[in-house]
Amino acid sequence: MLVLGQAYVSPYLAETAAQLRIPVVKTSAHVPVPTDKKLNWRSANTFFRTYKNRTAPLLSNSENALQAVENYLPNHPLVARNERFKSKTQFRKMLADLFPDFTYRTYTFDELMRLSPAQLPFPIVVKPAVGYASLGVYRVADEREWADVRVRLMRDVREARDLFPDSVLNVEHFIVEEWIEGEEYAIDGYINAQGEPVILNVLKRMFAHAGDTSDRIYYTSKQVLQEAIQPVTEFMGQLAQLDDLRQYPMHLEVRISSTGKLIPIEVNPLRFAGIGTCDLAIHAYGQNLYEHFFKQTTPDWDQILESQDDAVYSFFCAELPVESNTLKIATIDDEGFRSQFADVMEYRVMHRYDPTTFAVVFYRSVDLEENKRLLHLDLNQFISMRSMEVSA
Structure with missing residues (x-):
């Protein structure tokens, strides 16, 4: 079963649901859906009544869909389960026994802005307690950086309140966590009907510098799969012991240290990697997750x-600062941007769907050198902003 929320629906997801005759529901009339006439549409009442009365795998394309699940199934265990993962604070409490030494604290936004730097145990990561992508997420090394981050957070909060519903990005509360050392991985998977973890996709994140928290580049390769499959499978097995997660899909983000220790960053409920970027699995190893x-x-x-070759398969998320959201853009040079990639497997125009992303590119490279260059690519050269009228 499939719940579609705003704003982007992967063409691979839509085609797969059509071929398998999966029951589908939209949470809004404004969700653009590829091949919509081929889909097995159900009314919201019929869809959620069917789900409530029988066990079936349920997937969403977006966290915008979580509110509809709560509205139609207010007392269903699925709602509480989604909330435990969506809320960074609840997630940390859930894992407290598994990771007893991990330190974090939750603040209201106003409390966070009033904090003295001496009260913060640098280096830290600051992020919304209910977040989306990397919006409002900052790594802060010391007091000097905190002064700059405070200004950025105030700007992010102001812009985010106009762009996203609270169920997707809630900037009223923030969590401050210790910085986790290690390489970062993003994994799509689920727990099967027998309570066993199933990995569908393994991606590794690249950063331009130590303080970078953007979602610009993730990649996969034979080496990435070999690095992460075993420790992530073990962690997902631990998660399955904490709650009834049978047939439950998730997008996990973790760090793995040089000694092999895994520390979870977050688990995103009822979906795979956002705005269709999980489709890298189809391009990289021919797996329709x-x-x-x-x-x-x-x-x-x-x-x-x-059978995997030695190539590097990546996606580039052309993500803009929240204050330069796509609603303020006049034109985008998609051809010029596309020309920056040597071997494009798929180019998706995204500015119609996501206010902070103008394109997603799936591409192949012989090694990581192209990614290292692209990490520092100035995206401003491909966009022109609308001139803002100033009233007298």
């Missing part, structure tokens, strides 16, 4: 690793 989830099947990772 939507089909695997709906059929409750498992990729043959041994066979995939054996």
Whole structure:
């Protein structure tokens, strides 16, 4: 079963749902859906009544869909489960016994702005307690950086309140966490009907510098799969012991230290990587993760690793600062931007769907050198902003 919320629906997701005749519901009339006439549409009442009365795998494309689940199934265990993952504070409490030494604290935005730098245990990560992508997320090394981040946070909060509903990005509360050392990975997967973890996709995140928290580049390769599959499978198995997560999809973000210790960053509920970027699995190793989830099947990772080439498969998220959101853009030079990539597998225009992203690019490279260059690419050269009228 599939719940579609604003704003972006992957063409691969829509086509897979159509082929498998998966029951589908939209949470808003304004959700643009590819191949919409082929889909097995249900009314919201019929859809959620069917889900409530029988066990079936349920997936959403966006956290905008979570509010509809809560509205139609207010007392269902799924709602509480989604909230435990969506809320960074509840998530940390849930994992307290597994990671007893991890330190964090939650503040209201006003409390955070009034804090003396001496009260913060630098280095830290500051992020909304209910967040989306990397909006409002900052790594802060010391008191000097905190002065600058405070100004950025005030700007982000002002802009975010106009762009996103509270169910997706709530900037009234922030969580301050210790900085986690290690390489960062993003994983799409689910827990099957037997309570066993199933990994569908493994991506590694690249950063331009130590304080970078953007979602610009994630990539995968044979080496990335070998690095992360085992520790992430073990962690997902631990999660499955804490709650009834059978047939539950998730997008996980974790860090793995040089000694192999895994520390979770967050788990995003009922979905895979946002705005269709999880489709890198289709380009990189020919795995349709939507089909695997709906059929409750498992990729043959041994066979995939054996046949995988040595290329690097990446996606580039052309993400803009929140104050330069796409609603303020006049024109975008998509051709000029696309020309920055040597081997484009798919180029998606995104500015119609996401106010902070103008394109997503799936591409292949022989090594990481292209990614290192692209991490520092100035995106402003490809956009022109609307001239803002000033009233007298």
